[in-house]
Amino acid sequence: MSRMLRASAIMAAGTMVSRLTGFVRTAVLASAIGVAALGDAYNVAYTIPFILFDLLIGGVLSSVIVPMIVKAQKFDADGGRAYEQRLMTVATMALLAIAALGVLCAPLLIELLTTDLTPRGADVATTLARYILPQIAFFGIGAIAGAILNTRDRYAAPMWAPVLNNLIVITVGLLYLFASRAGGDIDAVTSSDLLLLGLGTTAGIVIQSVVLVIAVHRVGFRFVPRFDLRNARLGEMGRAGVWTLAFVVLNQTGYIITTNLATGATGKAAEQGTGNVAGIASYSYAFQLFQLPYGIIAVSVITAMLPRMSRYVHEGRFDAIRDEFASGVRLVASVIVPAGLLLMVLGPAVTVLIFAHGSTSVDDAVNMGNVLQVFGLALVPFSVYQLLLRVFYSFGDTRTxxxxxxxxxxxxxxxxxxxxxxxxxxxxxxxxALSFTAAYVVGGAVAWRLASRKVGGGLGGRIVASGLSRMYVAAIPAAVIALIALWATKQLAGVTPLSSGIMLVTGGGLGMLIYLVTSQRMRIAEISSIIGLVAGRVGR
Incomplete structure (x- = not known):
């Protein structure tokens, strides 16, 4: 537990700054371009590189490449150096070709992802996609560098590099906000406005990847292009990667359905004259907010878990895998449980404070906050599901x-x-958002049962369930306090960015303080460990 906590704390610090600057980035962009037609066009274009990256390397990276690098480091005479160089060579060549192909096929990709976009909306989204798609190559190179760092137990750079990306895009958003006369009006946006938004977004990823390449160079990795691909174990990777590709294709199919239905909701509202409603931009921004607590704690724990569990598999230490997983779930849940309940109460206060500026109205922000409230339900099942997947990946099992x-x-x-x-x-x-929640509740239940069989002897379900129950009991008073603060502030001051800030400070801040005190009284060990680690760091 202590080793995982220390490694997770390093990553969590970087992730927290990354996510917070990501909030500022998102808020600046929403203020600049709004969450209506232009915001929808930008968000559709922005998601395409992520979809393609996940389809082509992202899923394989998390499930196949890290265990294979660990295996090469353990069994190859050179400690896996040549294998890592071949891997980087293959990834660089493939991703450069894919980025070029993506730019050519941008109109088809936009058509695939949307429903009922206006001709102007489709044209703007296509133009932005062509500017943003080249980042796929840099994204992939940075991701491989990050994987190499993780297998050497170096976690800081992959968690801190996105901060620079966010700062660059914040600058781009501010330049647009002050230099463009279009604002959120998609009919008024100019070609130079789109150039700024598109290439500025890509520049952030370029800088992020450069930082990771420098970091991997500092730990002793030297990139020498190697074209002896027969020794790259592509066949082994392909056999494992086929199921990973199927996994990613299925997930991205689900996301494509979501983007089409979300853009369709906007089209329906326009036909019925019901005014602005939440669309794909609102869904995307709410999802980013939903992932803040998951990204700070769960991703940090997951990143630290996978290399270690992969080593335990090679050593045949299934008991260590079970202990590692159970500790990871309890550690994640100690933060995720109260965060999920507070999101369900304070979702609109969060979004109004962050987004209700410039081209985004208070009503738009409240619509987004309602979506965030529903996502709060998904926080625990989604996080546990992601932890369960790493059990399968540590065995090299991508089929399940x-x-x-x-x-x-x-x-x-x-x-x-x-x-x-x-x-x-x-x-x-x-x-x-509710459909998303239901899917992960069902998927998590199935994954738990199958993962328990995988490790032979269960995953400590009773202990985990007991821990979760105690955490929920400790978190309920926090949610009640937040609800009272929300109601009182709304009655006295209405819904504005200022009143929303008051709601968050009083409701969220006091609620989390009550949770910490209650969990300490209930002797929830994970919270005590986190408090002890923080106190130790502060005391130095």
């Missing part, structure tokens, strides 16, 4: 996660379509 993902997509898509055709436009995107 792909099959589970297939079930997730079916549940998500079926419920999403039902809600899309039955809910009024202003509730559709909230319905999509």
């Amino acid at each position: 996660p792909a099959l589970i993902a297939g079930g997730n997509v079916l549940v998500n898509a079926a419920l999403s379509f039902i809600l899309y055709f039955t809910l009024p436009p202003h509730l559709i995107v909230m319905g999509l």
Whole structure:
């Protein structure tokens, strides 16, 4: 627990700064371009590189490449150096070609991801996509460098490098905000405005990847292009990667369905004259906020867990895998449980404070906050599900996660379509968030059962369930306090960015303080460990 906590704390610090600057980035962009037609066009274009990256390398990176690098380091005579160089060579060549192809196919990609975009909206989204798509190559190179660092137990650079990316895009958003006359009006936006937004976004990823390449150079890795690809174990990677590719394709299929239905909700609202409703921009921004607590604690724990569990598999230490997983779940849940409850209460206060400026109205921000409240329900099942996947990946098993993902997509898509055709436009995107939640509840239950069989002897379900129950009991008074603060502030001051800040300080701050005190009284060990680590750091 202590070793995982120390490694996770290093990553969590970087991730927290990254996510907070990411908030500022998102708020600046929302203020500059809004969450209506131009905001939707930008967010669709912005997600394409992530989708393609996940399809082509992202999923393989998390499930196949890290265990294979660990294996090469353990068994190769040179400690895996030549293998890492071949891997970087293959990734660089492939991603450069894919980036060029993506730019050429940008109109088709936009058409695939959207429903009922206006001709102007489609044209703007295509132009932005062509500027943003080249970042795929840099994204991939940086990700491989990050994987090499993680296998050497160097976690700081991969967690801190995105901060520079965020700062660059914040600067781009501010330049647009003050230099452009278009604001959020998609009909008034000029070609130079789109050039600034698109290339500025790509520049952030370029700098991020450069920082990671420098970091991997400092730990002794020297990139020498190697074209002896017969020794790159592409066959082994391909056999494992086939199921990973299936996993990613299924997940991205689900996301494509979501983007189409979210843009369709905006189209429905326009046809019915019901005014602004939450669309794909609101969904995307709410999802980013939802991932803050997950990114700070769960991603940090996951990143530290996978290399160690992969080593335990090679050593045949299944008991260590079970202990590592159970400790990881309890550590993650100690933060995720109260965060999820507070998001369910304070979602609109968060989004109004961050987004209700410039081209984004208070009503737009409240719509986004309602989506965030529903995402709060998903925080625990989503985080536990992601931890469970790392159990399979540590064994080199990519088939089982792909099959589970297939079930997730079916549940998500079926419920999403039902809600899309039955809910009024202003509730559709909230319905999509609810479908997402239901899919991960079902998927998490299935994954737990199968992962327990994998390690032979279970995953400590009773201990984990007992810990989660105690954490929820400790978190309920915090949620009640937040609800009282929300109601009182709304009655006295209405809904404004200032009143929302007061709600968050009083409700969120006091709520978390009560949770810490209650959990200490209930002797929840994970909270005590976190407090002890923080106190020790501060005392130095």
